[in-house]
Amino acid sequence: MRLFLDTADIDEIREINRWGVLSGVTTNPSLVAKEGQDPDQVWKEILTEVDGDISLETTELEADPMYEEGKRLAGMAPNAVVKVPMTPAGLETGKRLGADGIRVNVTLVFTPAQALLAAEIGAYCVSPFLGRLDDIAADGMKALRDICELYAAQGYVTNVLAASLRHPMHVVEAGLLGADIATMPYDVFTKLVKHPLTDIGLEKFLADWRKLRDGDTQQP
Numbered sequence: 001m002r003l004f005l006d007t008a009d010i011d012e013i014r015e016i017n018r019w020g021v022l023s024g025v026t027t028n029p030s031l032v033a034k035e036g037q038d039p040d041q042v043w044k045e046i047l048t049e050v051d052g053d054i055s056l057e058t059t060e061l062e063a064d065p066m067y068e069e070g071k072r073l074a075g076m077a078p079n080a081v082v083k084v085p086m087t088p089a090g091l092e093t094g095k096r097l098g099a100d101g102i103r104v105n106v107t108l109v110f111t112p113a114q115a116l117l118a119a120e121i122g123a124y125c126v127s128p129f130l131g132r133l134d135d136i137a138a139d140g141m142k143a144l145r146d147i148c149e150l151y152a153a154q155g156y157v158t159n160v161l162a163a164s165l166r167h168p169m170h171v172v173e174a175g176l177l178g179a180d181i182a183t184m185p186y187d188v189f190t191k192l193v194k195h196p197l198t199d200i201g202l203e204k205f206l207a208d209w210r211k212l213r214d215g216d217t218q219q220p
């Protein structure tokens with residue numbers, strides 16, 4: 001499963017990218033707005049920093065302007081993936097962009113029925129939002145499971161990109177279900193690496209090492 005960061009913060013991206021495990025970045029209008037800078041500048045930095053898929057989201061609502069916007073976003077770099085919303089206009093636009101050889105990410109997906117439509121337009125990936133379903137007392141993981149099963153049963157090649165992940169077990173469970181990609185905020189990414197026994201173990205190793213070293217220096 002490929003691991004993506006769900007952020008537009010270049011410092012967060014640079015830090016995680018140094019770990020050697022970052023395969024891409026997803027952005028959305030809210031995340032880009034948080035940076036308070038020219039969106040093109042924000043996207044350009046990310047597209048250059050990460051050697052992997054970078055999702056840039058359209059903001060037009062009608063199919064024709066959304067298509068033009070998508071073409072422009074795709075033209076920013078070869079690793080750009082154009083995000084379109086799960087709406088009739090988003091589907092129409094996604095289909096047209098795909099026919100032009102542009103990779104499309106259909107976003108704001110909450111049901112297997114919607115995921116079916118994304119696969120049928122030949123989207124490069126579909127983004128089910130798990131956490132936002134959990135927020136309204138629905139079962140985000142169940143939706144992801146059904147989407148993975150549906151795609152396997154039908155042989156769809158559209159990548160399942162598990163999004164709106166809120167904690168490390170969301171990531172692990174998405175992997176177990178066969179999601180192709182998991183995108184997560186910086187704080188979830190940093191939690192993946194943490195375990196108290198790792199910290200305690202390292203502290204003990206280093207204490208023993210210091211004892212040996214200090215003992216050695218006391219030898220005649």
Ligand code: G3P
Pocket residue numbers: 006026027028129131132163164165183
């Ligand atoms: O970027 C799409 C998605 O991952 C948003 O997540 O945390 O805003 O529900 P969240």
